[in-house]
Amino acid sequence: MSLLRCVAGVIALARPINNASTIQTQRHFKRWVSPTLRELAHRVKKQGPQKPEPRSGFVEWNYRSELFAFGKRLNEEFQLPLLQTAFTQRTYAHQEQERQRMLGIAEADLQTADNSQLAAKGAHIAKAYVEAYLQHALPKVPSAGHQAIASYLLGTETLAHVSTHLGTKELIFSTEYPPSSETLAQTLQAIIGALADSSGVERAFLFVRDFICTQLNQKDLLEIWTPEQPLQLLSEVCTERQLGEPEPRLLGDCGKNTVLAAFQVGIYANRQLLGKGFGENVQTATETAAIDALQTVFEMHENRRPFDFRMQLEAKNVKLG
Incomplete structure (x- = not known):
């Protein structure tokens, strides 16, 4: 039992019973409470911060109920054996097989499934749908x-963020606790694969849309993708779309011969202003203006129309390969 639970137990023991015979002692703690709490606090400080403990170690933990509740929270129908496999890491499966072997359990019972295959399937489904969604949401x-943008959405950091907020941390069977970002991301991919096997690929597509594609909400796309040579790219795009040759022009300058110099450049094509920058x-001002022009041409500005997260793509529009 940890020291924090000991402290809670001491306080509970020191709390007087609320009846008529103990009215005199209700306003006071016992004499031994104060020195006991000081000693426990000293031991806690001496031992350092307590390591995080998984909820699965608690007496009232019921893993099957937690798996069932997980699917209901997401409003999805999972086959519980598949969902449990999605939460089982390969390292844990190997550790469990070794433990069973040491206990003398027959070899036929040592087959503990892990989520590697489900994760591969879920990653393939998520990649296909995200690419299809971006082509429809950002056609230019x-x-x-x-x-x-797809690399950002399917990256380990984004998937781990989504996985954590879906409540997978306490359900993962792993040899490490708390689970790493790679483990959280792989678990989310395995959940997508388990959902596809349980309820069909269409439900898996909607899951990816609702929990992964929505990470673009109120996101500055320029922070995700910034062209390395914006002026060259702008010239290629203008030639391809027959917008005319882009022409940078100096619109103004301030403090030209000082350390606080500032220049404003505008880029025109067919006498139309495409973008400007400082x-x-x-x-530097020309490159900034080229990036601003690309945002206009590609419709990537912050004041663009919001993403439609109710969009339902048909299976034939998603290339699963």
Whole structure:
């Protein structure tokens, strides 16, 4: 029993019973409470911070009920054996097999499934749907932008963030606690695979849309994808779309010969202003203006129409390969 639980027990024991015979002692703690609490606090400080303990170690823990509640919270129908497999890491499965072998259990019972296959299937489904969704939501963005945004959505950090907020942390069977970001991300992919096997690929697509694609909500796309050579890319896009040759023009400058110099450059095509930007020199201002022009051409500005997260793509529009 940890020291924190000992402290809770001491306080509970020191609390007087609320009846007529103990009215005199209700306003006072026992004499031994104060020195006991000081000693326990000293031991806690000496031992250092307590390591996090998984909820599965609590007496009232019921794993089957937790799995059932997990699916109901997400409003999804899972096959419980598949869902349990989705939460089982390979390292834990190997450890469990070794433990059973040491106990002398027959070899036929040592087959403990892990989530590697479900994770591979879920990753394939998520990648296919995210790419299809970006093509419909951002039709004017080139493939390089789609790849950068898809990499952000399917990256370990984003998937681990989604997995954590779905409540997978306490349900994962792993040899480490708390689970790492890689474990959380792989578990989320396995959950997608388990959902596809339990309720069909269409439900898995909606799951990806509702929990992964929505991470783009109120997100500045320029922070995710910034072209390395914006002026060259703008020239290629303008030539491809027959918008005319982009022409940068100096619109104004301030403090030209000082350390606080600022230049404003605008980029025109066919006498139409595509974008403008500021910088400490003309080159920087030109690149900033080119990025602003690309945002206009690709419809990536912050004031663009919000993403439609109610969009339902048909299975034929998603290339599962």
